[in-house]
Amino acid sequence: MSRTCSAPLFSVAPMMDWTDRHCRYLHRQLSRRALLFTEMVSSAALVHGDPRRLIGFDPAEHPVAVQLGGSDPRQLADATHICDQFGYDEINLNVGCPSDRVQSGRFGACLMAEPELVAECVAAIKGATEKPVTVKCRIGIDDQSIEEPLDRFADLVVGAGASALYVHARKAWLQGLSPKENRTIPPLDYQRVFRLAARLDPLPVILNGGIRDLQQSIKHLKSVSGVMLGRAAYHNPMLLSEVDSLIYGETGQPPVLPGIMAKMADYAEEQLSKGVRLNSVTRHMIGLAHGRPGARRFRQILTMDVLQHGAGPEIFATALGALDVQTKRGGQAEMQLAR
16 A cells, blocks of 8 residues: 555544543643544634634644534635644545534535535635645445445545545444444445555545554554544553554654653643643543553542642642552652653
């Protein structure tokens, strides 16, 4: 499988209510190389709302892509100009979200039925930025065939200027299934994405959907240009600590939990000084102890104890100390050493 320098081997999927700036800052401490994504933001909200609140981010998050939702080419171009001012590394158009709210705004997965319009949107975005413009889609919708319509969709958006496709290897059912059900009930069809990747080669095609770990990721990379993990990476973020070594072949020691907790404590202290609530940061961290002895207490501290009056960054050491893997020096000493 051919690859271009602009194709990310590994990325963390955009997830509504999850991949906000605090989540992305955490993920960046675990991997220097993974491409991170914002939550989807509608072009209308960005053009008419507060861009800094919606898409502001820490420079430490690079490389990071912004995902836009919309179907008005002119408005998407305006939104792209705003994203460019913030310095995002990639502009991605969502053509995969199946929620009713998104459909009512005429964007997301329902646009797979209108490939010409998607091509117009891609061309408008491309005309407004020099950054890579990409599309995230499904293999099809409802009773639509996953063969010719997907090829035609891909040809049109690539012809309009898309430099890569992120493909969730499931259909989206626009009626009768919730967004959650759309992530699990429609069967995965990796082979269809592999055929698309071979057909479009060397244009990058990134596989998304149902990938559980890095071992599966490595296997899939034999057939596609990149892989995108979503909930697996969110619920067990420590798997990201091996991305740079296993996926990108880098040498050196991977990040370890005491060091991550120390960096996040410093980050939380900075955010608290800006009026951010502590649990806005810690809610993304509860999976860090996934599978470890003491993980239940770790999660409790980061979800409940952080709500107590006066709770501050020192609670990160308390959470770390709840894990049975700690040395006799305790969580606070481990974090001080990590700093």
